[in-house]
Amino acid sequence: MHIPDGFLAPQVYIPAYLVDIGLLFYAFKRFKKNLKEETIPYLASLSAFSFIIMSIAIPLPGGTSVHGLGVASLSLLFGPWTAFLSISLVLFLQATIFGEGGITSFPINSLSIAFLGSLCAYYTYLIAKRYLEDKASLFLSGFLSTLMSAFAVALVLGIHPYLFKDTFGKPLYFPFKLSLVLPAVLFPHILVGIGEGILTIIILRALRGRI
Amino acid sequence: MRDKLLMLLYLFCLLYLSFSSHIYTLLIALVLLLVFLILSPIEKKLKLLKHAFLSFSLFSFFISFSYLLFNQKALDYFLMINLRSFDLSLLTFIFLRMVNLYRAFDFSKTLSFLLVMAVGNAITYNRLLKDFKDAIRSRTLQKPERKTLVAFTKRLSLFFFEKSINTSREVQEAMRSRGFYND
Numbered sequence: 001m002h003i004p005d006g007f008l009a010p011q012v013y014i015p016a017y018l019v020d021i022g023l024l025f026y027a028f029k030r031f032k033k034n035l036k037e038e039t040i041p042y043l044a045s046l047s048a049f050s051f052i053i054m055s056i057a058i059p060l061p062g063g064t065s066v067h068g069l070g071v072a073s074l075s076l077l078f079g080p081w082t083a084f085l086s087i088s089l090v091l092f093l094q095a096t097i098f099g100e101g102g103i104t105s106f107p108i109n110s111l112s113i114a115f116l117g118s119l120c121a122y123y124t125y126l127i128a129k130r131y132l133e134d135k136a137s138l139f140l141s142g143f144l145s146t147l148m149s150a151f152a153v154a155l156v157l158g159i160h161p162y163l164f165k166d167t168f169g170k171p172l173y174f175p176f177k178l179s180l181v182l183p184a185v186l187f188p189h190i191l192v193g194i195g196e197g198i199l200t201i202i203i204l205r206a207l208r209g210r211i
Numbered sequence: 212m213r214d215k216l217l218m219l220l221y222l223f224c225l226l227y228l229s230f231s232s233h234i235y236t237l238l239i240a241l242v243l244l245l246v247f248l249i250l251s252p253i254e255k256k257l258k259l260l261k262h263a264f265l266s267f268s269l270f271s272f273f274i275s276f277s278y279l280l281f282n283q284k285a286l287d288y289f290l291m292i293n294l295r296s297f298d299l300s301l302l303t304f305i306f307l308r309m310v311n312l313y314r315a316f317d318f319s320k321t322l323s324f325l326l327v328m329a330v331g332n333a334i335t336y337n338r339l340l341k342d343f344k345d346a347i348r349s350r351t352l353q354k355p356e357r358k359t360l361v362a363f364t365k366r367l368s369l370f371f372f373e374k375s376i377n378t379s380r381e382v383q384e385a386m387r388s389r390g391f392y393n394d
Contacts, residue, residue, distance in 0.1 A: 003270065004266060004267035004271055004299075004300060005225075006271070006295040006296030006298075007296065010226060010229045010230055040321060040324050040325050041328060041379040041380075041386065042379040042383075044325055044328030044379070044382070045375035045376070046375060047332070048329060048335075048336045048375060048378075049371050051336065052333075052367075052371045053368070055340055073368075089325070089329055090333075093326075093329060093330060096307060097312070097330055099262055099303075102267075103225065103303055170287070170288055171278075172291075175275075176277075202361060203365075203368045206368050206372075207368060207372050
């Protein structure tokens, strides 16, 4: 979801930037510890790979298609911290170089899509594969990570009218309350989640064992 | 140094406009940004204006129109949120045209190289993806079946994955041979 600038309060995006930069710094340290010299080229290539995954349309039953995020695929292939780093880099490039998504919404997208999405995908798969078949676990991992990211974005947007209003009670930033924004964001993302689940199965089945 | 100063100025303006909720302040800011754009040496000004408008309008209009439908007296909110959103988008687009982002981030060698490489790879991969899409379009008269599309997606992910691994190895060797790692 591309939230343009102006809808998020600085009291929300500034702390989000601080948390996000802290987490990115930690993730980069972890990544560098394992790879050393290969860190920069590997991360750059991986980010370009996730950029492409985001551009691929996934065919859904019924003839429609949606664009996946590739969060679950990257998280299961390379680990949640590496996925968080590379997807955040893609989101940053989209906001700065390609002009998609706002600069102020970058930390919210990075935390909800890249961080929470990656962790959710990774741990969902770990838990689900104990009880379900591999294919179902992969699907669930992609599906739930998408819904988790959408839920986090909706939560951040939905708290704005409660916290930021003028003296007459009119909203200053995003206007809709949680009761409206949660279903409005979550329901369309069920379709995206199904697409992400299918994409996770396709990519993991094709690439597993090549790392 | 110029790029870093412009980045600081941009961040200050971004914060100021984000905090601002007065229609007149936002309107004055828009006029100033437009005057600055006209006087600046930036090329293709109309294209920039169009991009800035398109980048915010879909989400912004949808949300503010919906709110206007629910609250008939919310015209001032409608104006304020769209003005702020357009101001910030225009400010960002002008900044990105005037500043060399790689130079602005060159206080960190790692970050600067990472940006250059990631953007370079993303542009190359995007071009390749377009070629792949053109190829499948030219080889199928009707809309491809779901089975074909799944196989196509599989091949795409495999191709780009292997290309990513190979590219990163090649780049690492090239960087080593040029003394990037100072060993």
